[in-house]
Amino acid sequence: MILTVTLNTALDITYRVRELRPHGSHRVSEVTERPGGKGVNVARVLAALGHEVTVTGFTGGATGRELRSQLTGTPGILDALVPVAGTIRRTIAVVDELTGDTTQLNEPGPTVTSAEWSTFQKAYESLLPGVSAVALCGSLPPGLPVGAYAGLIRTARTAGVPVLLDTSGEPLRRGVAARPDIVKPNTDELAELTGSHDPLRGARDTRRRGAHAVVASLGPKGLLATTPEGTWQATPPTHIPGNPTGAGDAAVAGLLEGLPWPDRLSRAVALSAATVLAPVAGEFDRTAYEELLERVRVTGEANAA
Amino acid sequence: MILTVTLNTALDITYRVRELRPHGSHRVSEVTERPGGKGVNVARVLAALGHEVTVTGFTGGATGRELRSQLTGTPGILDALVPVAGTIRRTIAVVDELTGDTTQLNEPGPTVTSAEWSTFQKAYESLLPGVSAVALCGSLPPGLPVGAYAGLIRTARTAGVPVLLDTSGEPLRRGVAARPDIVKPNTDELAELTGSHDPLRGARDTRRRGAHAVVASLGPKGLLATTPEGTWQATPPTHIPGNPTGAGDAAVAGLLEGLPWPDRLSRAVALSAATVLAPVAGEFDRTAYEELLERVRVTGEANAA
Numbered sequence: 194m195i196l197t198v199t200l201n202t203a204l205d206i207t208y209r210v211r212e213l214r215p216h217g218s219h220r221v222s223e224v225t226e227r228p229g230g231k232g233v234n235v236a237r238v239l240a241a242l243g244h245e246v247t248v249t250g251f252t253g254g255a256t257g258r259e260l261r262s263q264l265t266g267t268p269g270i271l272d273a274l275v276p277v278a279g280t281i282r283r284t285i286a287v288v289d290e291l292t293g294d295t296t297q298l299n300e301p302g303p304t305v306t307s308a309e310w311s312t313f314q315k316a317y318e319s320l321l322p323g324v325s326a327v328a329l330c331g332s333l334p335p336g337l338p339v340g341a342y343a344g345l346i347r348t349a350r351t352a353g354v355p356v357l358l359d360t361s362g363e364p365l366r367r368g369v370a371a372r373p374d375i376v377k378p379n380t381d382e383l384a385e386l387t388g389s390h391d392p393l394r395g396a397r398d399t400r401r402r403g404a405h406a407v408v409a410s411l412g413p414k415g416l417l418a419t420t421p422e423g424t425w426q427a428t429p430p431t432h433i434p435g436n437p438t439g440a441g442d443a444a445v446a447g448l449l450e451g452l453p454w455p456d457r458l459s460r461a462v463a464l465s466a467a468t469v470l471a472p473v474a475g476e477f478d479r480t481a482y483e484e485l486l487e488r489v490r491v492t493g494e495a496n497a498a
Numbered sequence: 499m500i501l502t503v504t505l506n507t508a509l510d511i512t513y514r515v516r517e518l519r520p521h522g523s524h525r526v527s528e529v530t531e532r533p534g535g536k537g538v539n540v541a542r543v544l545a546a547l548g549h550e551v552t553v554t555g556f557t558g559g560a561t562g563r564e565l566r567s568q569l570t571g572t573p574g575i576l577d578a579l580v581p582v583a584g585t586i587r588r589t590i591a592v593v594d595e596l597t598g599d600t601t602q603l604n605e606p607g608p609t610v611t612s613a614e615w616s617t618f619q620k621a622y623e624s625l626l627p628g629v630s631a632v633a634l635c636g637s638l639p640p641g642l643p644v645g646a647y648a649g650l651i652r653t654a655r656t657a658g659v660p661v662l663l664d665t666s667g668e669p670l671r672r673g674v675a676a677r678p679d680i681v682k683p684n685t686d687e688l689a690e691l692t693g694s695h696d697p698l699r700g701a702r703d704t705r706r707r708g709a710h711a712v713v714a715s716l717g718p719k720g721l722l723a724t725t726p727e728g729t730w731q732a733t734p735p736t737h738i739p740g741n742p743t744g745a746g747d748a749a750v751a752g753l754l755e756g757l758p759w760p761d762r763l764s765r766a767v768a769l770s771a772a773t774v775l776a777p778v779a780g781e782f783d784r785t786a787y788e789e790l791l792e793r794v795r796v797t798g799e800a801n802a803a
Contacts, residue, residue, distance in 0.1 A: 213520045218602040259560045297523040
């Protein structure tokens with residue numbers, strides 16, 4: 194069982210419009226809705242790969258009811274979301290049919306009380322026994338302490354469960370200091386954390402700050418992993434055209450499978466590229482994934498033993 | 499009891515963002531939700547004026563449940579919405595904090611089956627006895643015949659209930675031919691219907707096509723009424739700054755109060771202007787309404803008896 198944590202769950206809504214014009218009025222030609230938030234996306238990819246996944250985080254309000262009812266229909270996913278009094282957020286992606294570009298509108302999410310946060314921490318702790326890995330994903334909703342992820346990392350480490358962190362800003366900084374097994378920043382997040390725009394230098398600095406392994410996402414150029422076992426870069430075979438929504442979450446799913454680093458990175462990059470290629474945003478194309486997996490190039494080497 | 503019909507009910511959501519940039523990512527700083535669709539807005543204004551109003555139309559899905567739960571809390575409004583299998587639409591108004599301008603995104607609404615339409619027609623007919631006026635408002639959801647309003651007008655006329663129609667395009671054209679008591683087009687709708695960009699000429703043509711009275715909305719210039727009793731224009735005292743959302747629906751509420759035409763137009767224009775002035779989109783400012791009512795200028799004259 195793998196556990197994913199999404200403290201700022203979302204109902205992800207996609208609108209198709211002909212062309213988004215500020216201050217204009219638009220008929221939406223197509224509406225799709227999907228349970229979202231980074232950890233929920235990671236869980237969906239893991240479930241599609243045949244893993245059993247438990248999803249936790251917060252749920253509440255009409256949006257929360259909708260998210261849960263859609264989550265219930267996804268095989269392989271167990272709902273362990275914790276109810277709050279507030280309403281979880283919607284995110285709206287407005288896709289421009291003319292250009293294919295997307296405009297994103299993200300609601301702030303519910304304000305979580307300290308009592309609700311305590312309830313969550315207890316629920317989380319009780320889920321850890323029997324879990325092979327935990328992923329802590331995405332932004333924090335209003336009301337949570339900025340050190341929320343740092344606390345959850347310490348609890349996982351005490352329980353002996355490997356923990357991956359995928360967030361940004363101050364929650365990332367505090368989280369790194371709590372010594373997670375893996376962090377997965379992109380180059381912007383790495384630069385914000387370390388001040389360095391060189392991913393290798395930034396990743397090494399992040400390890401010095403506490404992370405055991407750093408997997409930096411280089412966007413279309415793949416992943417760079419700096420780990421206690423060695424340093425590797427995995428690159429997709431060609432430039433992949435398509436929609437990058439959810440590509441980072443697919444990579445996280447690949448990193449949670451617990452394989453040796455070169456294989457793990459190949460799978461993460463292939464999943465990420467197969468998500469960019471898929472016609473539905475955030476889903477991955479299985480045939481493309483299997484083909485890409487053969488063609489991802491991994492360079493680098495293990496440290497001397 | 500006044501009856502308003504909203505075949506394309508909506509949950510109206512307002513987002514505040516700093517500045518809407520196409521293809522950018524935006525944090526929404528404030529989210530508000532309100533039951534919507536033109537007839538629902540008309541009902542809210544009538545209820546605030548002390549009238550008893552019954553709201554009918556369609557409801558369905560998670561959005562419908564949310565709309566009904568919010569409608570239940572509005573004093574003076576009776577919910578007689580008819581359930582459908584589909585989900586009623588959301589509309590999203592994105593307000594730019596920098597400029598105050600609004601970008602509108604409107605979902606299409608549920609596809610209504612012919613069985614659901616038959617159920618609605620029976621429910622509507624059973625609501626008409628004891629009703630002093632009925633307003634048919636807004637667009638048609640997918641699946642309804644383009645002559646839907648024309649049929650509802652004939653049913654109201656058979657029941658002896660005065661009927662107002664506020665819609666556009668082909669449903670307006672068909673509706674006008676069914677001889678409603680009042681239609682309330684704006685100048686664009688009038689031009690589309692009659693080919694004339696002169697509101698007086700367009701209104702007269704619309705009466706020849708079947709409408710008993712035509713109240714043309716001239717936007718910030720007020721209302722022009724062409725009726726069997728005479729022709730009048732009502733103008734607000736000054737240019738009213740603010741948000742015109744819902745101003746047309748407030749005018750419809752004023753037109754349903756059944757007063758002599760000059761008084762009726764004054765109230766409609768004052769309500770409309772007091773809605774533009776109000777801080778919350780679609781609500782009217784009562785103090786402003788009472789002050790404006792004294793200052794609306796009505797010109798024109800009754801026909802010779």
